[in-house]
Amino acid sequence: METRAHPKRPYLSIFISLAALTGIEVIVAGLAFEPALRVFVLLGLAAFKAALVALFYMHLRYDHRLLAVIGGFPLLLVLVMLIILMVDRVVQS
Amino acid sequence: MSHASSTPGHAHITPIWQGIPTPKFAVWLFLASEIMFFTGLIVAYISLRYSLPDWPVAAELLSVPLVAFNTFILICSSVTMVLAYDSAERGDLRRSSYLLLATAILGAIFLSIQAIEWADLMGEGVRAASSMFGGTFYTLTGFHGTHVAIGVIWVTAVALKAFRGGYDENHLGIELAGLYWHFVDVVWIILFTIIYLI
Numbered sequence: 001m002e003t004r005a006h007p008k009r010p011y012l013s014i015f016i017s018l019a020a021l022t023g024i025e026v027i028v029a030g031l032a033f034e035p036a037l038r039v040f041v042l043l044g045l046a047a048f049k050a051a052l053v054a055l056f057y058m059h060l061r062y063d064h065r066l067l068a069v070i071g072g073f074p075l076l077l078v079l080v081m082l083i084i085l086m087v088d089r090v091v092q093s
Numbered sequence: 094m095s096h097a098s099s100t101p102g103h104a105h106i107t108p109i110w111q112g113i114p115t116p117k118f119a120v121w122l123f124l125a126s127e128i129m130f131f132t133g134l135i136v137a138y139i140s141l142r143y144s145l146p147d148w149p150v151a152a153e154l155l156s157v158p159l160v161a162f163n164t165f166i167l168i169c170s171s172v173t174m175v176l177a178y179d180s181a182e183r184g185d186l187r188r189s190s191y192l193l194l195a196t197a198i199l200g201a202i203f204l205s206i207q208a209i210e211w212a213d214l215m216g217e218g219v220r221a222a223s224s225m226f227g228g229t230f231y232t233l234t235g236f237h238g239t240h241v242a243i244g245v246i247w248v249t250a251v252a253l254k255a256f257r258g259g260y261d262e263n264h265l266g267i268e269l270a271g272l273y274w275h276f277v278d279v280v281w282i283i284l285f286t287i288i289y290l291i
Binding site for chain 2: 028050085
């Protein structure tokens with residue numbers, strides 16, 4: 001069978017990172033510490049995992065920059081909005 | 094049919110997506126609209142959750158270990174999907190076909206576990222109409238599950254086409270299905286944190 005030369009990409013390393021981060025998230029969620037800090041840590045971990053999938057599995061890291069703008073800009077807005085919303089709610093409560 | 098770009102007196106117009114296959118550009122625009130769709134649902138969930146005093150504690154009502162396992166299943170499906178694309182890029186369509194099939198099976202397992210979770214919750218009296226939590230929970234996870242179901246159908250169709258040698262010349266179809274599948278994974282990563290962990 002003919003195989004073509006192709007750059008080696010860290011797909012399995014990303015998979016291991018995603019699985020490990022999911023485990024860390026579950027552990028952090030069970031820890032009793034400042035709720036606002038826990039929310040920040042959990043949202044940060046989720047954002048990091050989402051970024052790993054978008055950059056490496058959806059190839060935004062390697063692909064045309066325009067695709068990164070189309071996909072990344074709304075995601076950035078979503079993350080900023082969620083963080084502001086969560087902080088506002090935690091501060092109020 | 095006239096082409097403005099070739100009409101004398103008009104400047105040559107270059108599409109901003111030049112260099113990107115048009116179907117791929119279209120899928121990315123679709124995904125951008127999907128981000129906004131899920132954002133609306135998520136923000137509604139968060140607003141209601143922090144506005145209502147009797148919101149249940151997720152860890153007490155929901156099965157976090159079961160859903161964490163289900164999250165792992167979806168992550169596994171993402172890696173099989175990206176490896177299917179990678180195999181197609183390398184010209185190994187046979188391996189790509191099996192990895193696509195594995196992706197669809199993992200997606201079906203995810204949906205089955207979600208159905209078990211829903212059945213358990215309904216057995217405990219948590220229904221869409223019984224509380225604001227139930228309404229928002231089933232809306233969010235239901236819309237996501239619908240997307241997974243569509244993805245399973247799409248990836249299965251792509252796998253069958255790949256087995257028949259349909260991507261020997263061009264494997265853009267595998268890449269497009271992969272983009273959608275990974276997007277569904279990204280949405281779940283966010284939903285898992287917001288619904289089950291926070």
